[in-house]
Amino acid sequence: MKTEIRFSGLGGQGIITAAVILGRAAALYSKKHVVQTQSYGPEARGGASASAVIISDDPVYYPNVTNPSVYVIMSQEAYNKYGNNAPEDALMLLDPGFVTSRPVCRCFEVPATSEAKSQLGKTVFANVIMLGALLEATGIVTYDALEHAVLDSVPKGTETNNKRALAIGQELVRSQL
Amino acid sequence: MNLEDWYRQDRLPHIYCAGCGNGTVLNCTLRAVQELGFRQEETTFISGIGCSSRASGYTSSDSLHTTHGRALAFATGVKLVKPHQHVIVFTGDGDCSAIGGNHFIHACRRNIDLTVVCINNNIYGMTGGQGSPCTPYGAITTTTPYGMHEQPFDLCKLAEAAGANYVARWTSYHVKELTEAIRSGLEVPGLSFIEVMTQCPTSFGSKNKMRLATQMIDMFRENAVLKVKADRDTAAGKPLEPGKFIVGEFVRRHNPPLGVEESK
Amino acid sequence: MTEKTDFLNGNVACAEGAIAAGCRFFAGYPITPSTEIAERMAARLPKIGGTFVQMEDELASVAAIIGGSWAGARTMTATSGPGFSLMMENIGYAAMTETPIVIINVQRGGPSTGQPTKAAQGDMLQCRYGSHGDYSIIALSPSSVQEMFDLTVRAFNLADRFRTPVFLMADETIGHMREKVSLHSDVEIIPRRELKEGELPCAPDENGVPGFGTFGNGHNIHITGLTHSENGYPSTDSAEVHEQLIRRQVGKIEDFRNEIADVDIVNPDAEYIFISYGAPTRTVRQLMADVPETYGHLNLRIVWPFPDESLLAFKNAKAFIIPEMNLGQIAKEVRQYTNIPIVIVPKLGGALHTPAELKKAAEVAKTVTKPMTEVRL
Secondary structure, eight states, rough: OOEEEEEEEETOOOOOHHHHHHHHHHHHSSSEEEEEEEOGGEEEEEEEEEEEEEEESSOOOOOOOOOOOOOEOOSHIIIIIIITTTTTTTTEOOOTTTTTOOOEEEEEEOOOHHHIIISSSSSSGGHHHHHHHHHHHHSSOOHHHHHHHHHHHHHTTOOHHHHHHHHHHHHHHHHTT | TTTTGGGGGGOSSOOOOOSSSHHHHHHHHHHHHHHHTGGGGGGEEEEESTGGGGGGGGGGSSSEEOOOTTTTHHHHHHHHHOTTSEEEEEEEEHHIITHHHHHHHHHHTBBBBBHHHHHHEETTTTTTOOOOTTTTTHHHHTTBTTTSOOOOOOOOHHHHHHHSEEEEETTTTTHHHHHHHHHHHHHHSOOOEEEEEOOOOTTTTGGGTTOOOHHHHHHHHHHHHHHHHHHHHHHHHHTTTOEEEEEEEEEOOOOOBBBBOOOO | OOOEEEEEEEHHHHHHHHTTTTTTEEEOOOTTHHHHHHHHHHGGGGGGTEEEEEEEEEEHHHHHHHHEEEEEEEOEEEEEEHHHHHHHHHHHHHHHHHHOOOEEEEEEEOOOEEEEEOOOOTTTTHHHHHHHSOOOEEEEEOOSSSHHHHHHHHHHHHHHTTTSSEEEEHHHHHHHEEEEEEEEEEEEOOOBBOOOOOTTOOBOOOSSOBBBOOOTTTTOOEESSSOOOOOOOOEEEOOHHHHHHHHHHHHHTTTTHHHHOEEEEEEEOOSEEEEEOTTTHHHHHHHHSTTTTEEEEEEEEEEOOGGGGGGGGGGGOOOEEEESSSSHHHHHHHHHTOOEEEEEOOOOOOOOOOOHHHHHHHHHHHHOOEEEEEEOO
């Protein structure tokens, strides 16, 4: 079993951090084989940010994402670049506050940024809300694994809010199931 | 240790031409080291490339004869790994300020605890007398056959502006003052830069009407103006006469140095 | 064994490997895509009694780590193509003075400024031959984040054992991707052999390597980049001294090439054999996992000195297929040691070969008869 997940959005939304946290949860706390990559250079300029995670039961040799089956998209520009070509059997989580287009594939609207602001007071939690939503939509790792990885990665003093962010994300998807 | 013990006896005689001033500078440097009572195992000599830089081969403690212009960067590595070492760098005007110019200003900026003895003979001696960044305006060299038409560096001003804690200039005529300056340089924490105006009768003097070493030494004696006098003259509105240069201690300060052990 | 696992990018794993190997002095200059190594060393070294210094350029960086090495530390720098070009001068000095240093090159597209954020393997020949004169070096090539850690440790041991500059020739792909990595803290350390009393500072032992006269230990030695006798003193006029010195310095590595070698040999009975190192090794392994028992594979973890005897393992070989992120630099080296047809699969521009591309190359290999055939992707 091998899953390729593409995260994309704007710089400052925590896109890379989200991908690294998911990779960490799968690699260190779920005994999966994982490779995380990200865009550098000109394509990562102009505010765009993209990262990919491959999670597999078998060793991952070729590190590049070829056929993502899961998309997390947090800007219209990112949708145009990555989401437009998502195949019908893919799964997409998008932030409707930033993305107006809708794909042909299965899609959850996760208003992570506005929920982060309204429920937690800061938009900085949007990426962890997205991770909670991704967890609920895919079950790609266990909740414990993801929570572990989140707590490894966030600044001290923000643990409670980050755990709440995970729960908010889970609920946003659960309500659409 | 005696002064002689600081020489690598089995390397002598040195390769310097008859009348060259480099031996004088080496002697003054080793005398300063000897007077301070340094031990061999805590003293390292490092040099670049050129006549000046052969000096490290004649010192009896550990020494590193490196690449052209880079001696200060090598010395930076030695000093940062072993801060208790006294690290002395021999360099020349071309080595220090042309190919090594960037390393020079950055070593001064870091104010790393090295003592730099720059032997300024106004040309590239080892390769037969080409013009350097310190060739005086109008001087004849093999690459300035019609007279140098670029302005020279003032290495001491460069070192001062870049941040060195100790800066002085003497000549191969001023052996006592030079020895004293190198001693001071070794004692002041941070980068110490001592420029020594030195005769190269073979390649510089011969092309500039000073074929004999004594003529060049006389020129140093006549043209060197003590800093106290130069300061007095400046205050009185008298500019430095053409061809003259200032000698003395220009800077002695205690800005935070790099590469100094906590206890020092 | 104390062991910590983490999820890190290759550059950070490399810095951790250096620290585990006892590297306590890093001098460097920022350059994409290697900068995370310098940043990690800057954060870590001061806390463990080491020193980080950001130099004015890469010439100075190599000079400083050579100085630091003579002062007794395990020392390292990291760079990429443009900085690597600047390092060549003092790499030659390190070879001539037999100074153990480790240089990391996270390769990017060149020549010149090229593609700063894209992977390449275009510096493989420069690494071997880039400084003037005859000399030899050792170069390793990691293909995973774990190898960024493990091979950095190995690089320090090889540098001290052979008293030579050792290169970790990584690339942007491996430097920037994150994987799980075991950070062993008690790695094997093979220290350099200190000069014995009465031993000349440049006289070889039975392995052709002189004892190391650490500065400050009372050896009172003179080290120079000029041609020198066994006592370390310049001796630039004698043809005999020069030839003896250079042949010894080259021989101390080249004569041990098959001892230094570190390769993976998979399916040695196969007829069509991939030879790879670094990131393309990952694609070869992917293809071999997708279509097992079809191809052979020679993976080079140490590229220089080239482990020529490893080619002999493939007794039924009909073609060697060599994917590189350059125009066939190591393929030319392979050519020297075999008459078996070679299929080169160059890929430029930053993207790694895909498994499909390598499969296509393998199909071409079945038809070749010429000594060297290029597959244009």
